Amino acid sequence: MRFVSTLASGRVVRPARRVLPGVMLIALLAVPSEAQQQKMKTYDVRLLGIRATNSNKDVSPELKPLLPTLKKLGYTGFKLMKKGGGRVAEGKSSTTTLIEGYKVRVTPLSRTGNRVKMRIEGFKREGTKDVPKWNTTVTIDRGRYHLQVQKLPGGDGLVIAVTAR
Amino acid sequence: MSESCRQFEQLLALAATGDFDALTPQQVAALEAHLNACSPCAARLARSAPAADVRLTPAVELPSEGNWEHVWEAIDAARQTRVRQAWPASGAVQRLWRPLLAAAACILMVVMWRSAPMSETQTWELKLSDNVVVHEIETFGDLTSLVVYPAEDDGATVVWFLENEGA
Secondary structure: OOOOOOOOOEEEEEEEEEHHHHHHHHHHHOOOOOHHEEEEHHEEEEEEEEEOOOOOOEEEEEHHHHHHHHHHOOEEEEEEEEEEEEEOOOOOOEEOOOOOOOEEEEEEEEEEEEEEEEEEEEEEEEEEEEEEEEEEEEEEEEEOOOEEEOOOOOEEEEEEEEEEE | OOOOHHHHHHHHHHHOOHHHOOOOOHHHHHHHHHHHHOOHHHHHHHHHOOHHHHHOOOOOOOHHHHHHHHHHHHHHHHHHHHHHHHHHHHHHHHHHHHHHHHHHHHHHHHHHHHHEEEOOOOOOOOOOOOOOOEEEEEEEEOOEEEOOEOOOOOOEEEEEEEEEOOO
16 A cells, blocks of 8 residues: 555655545544434433531532522532533443442433433442432433432431433 | 067966966966056967867766766665665554554544543533423332422422431
8 A cells, every 4th residue: 555656747645635634534523513412312411419518608619500599408508529420321321429428320311302311329338338229210401400419417418410411 | 569578478378378387476476467467468368278168178978967867766766675675664654654643643532532521611501400300219228208399480399318217
């Protein structure tokens, strides 16, 4: 295979000129469009682990947009403890380890228009095992967060904000 | 011809034949001064001096342009053959490095796209879903669930998990 050739006219064809269009094409294909993402059924999952407490009034700056709703949960302080998630295929899970031995597994199930159906499972570390605590299936607006709260011993709460798109 | 011209006659004869090695530096300087002052002698020397191209006729025939081209082509071909024979792998790498580099860049892009974690800069708007449909809730052990639906346009649906009081 020759990568440098000379045309009949005597002009030398450089390999970069041959390869460049191919590289550009592959690069375009490598960047998925919105339609391609839809077709491949992959989801971006996001999860926030928040400790809610009444022992202070501190609020993580990132949580300010949610504060009006969070305050209605009966707590005064909200600290963002963990961010999780990632890109997963439909039916595949994204697991995030939170505080106090809790772990949450999010599994996108389907996407219809602007709605996403997903399974949210909670586990608690007991000894050497992750023991299932709850299993919910919800449908939410795509990219908008859904809240679940686990009461913790001592009165604090573990707020889990989950979304997918 | 003046007396001074006669004195330079022998020197002029030597200069006319181009035999300057037979003249001393003083004689050359004196001849030069005389020729600057005496235009008849200068004219005579100019007439008698042989044409330069006649004296510089090459003794052998020089190679033609075609001959030179042929020689250079032979040298190039011999050098390329020697490099290929000595370093065959190196030659292949030199020829393939651009396509290999391009392919590696493409593979890297695909891998990065596939495995890239969510970057902090890709922040999503932190908004709650207005419309949450709870299809199924299952709890294990001594846990109880409670779904709190919002009042009209106020708050969001929240699923609570509580330990049983008696547990």
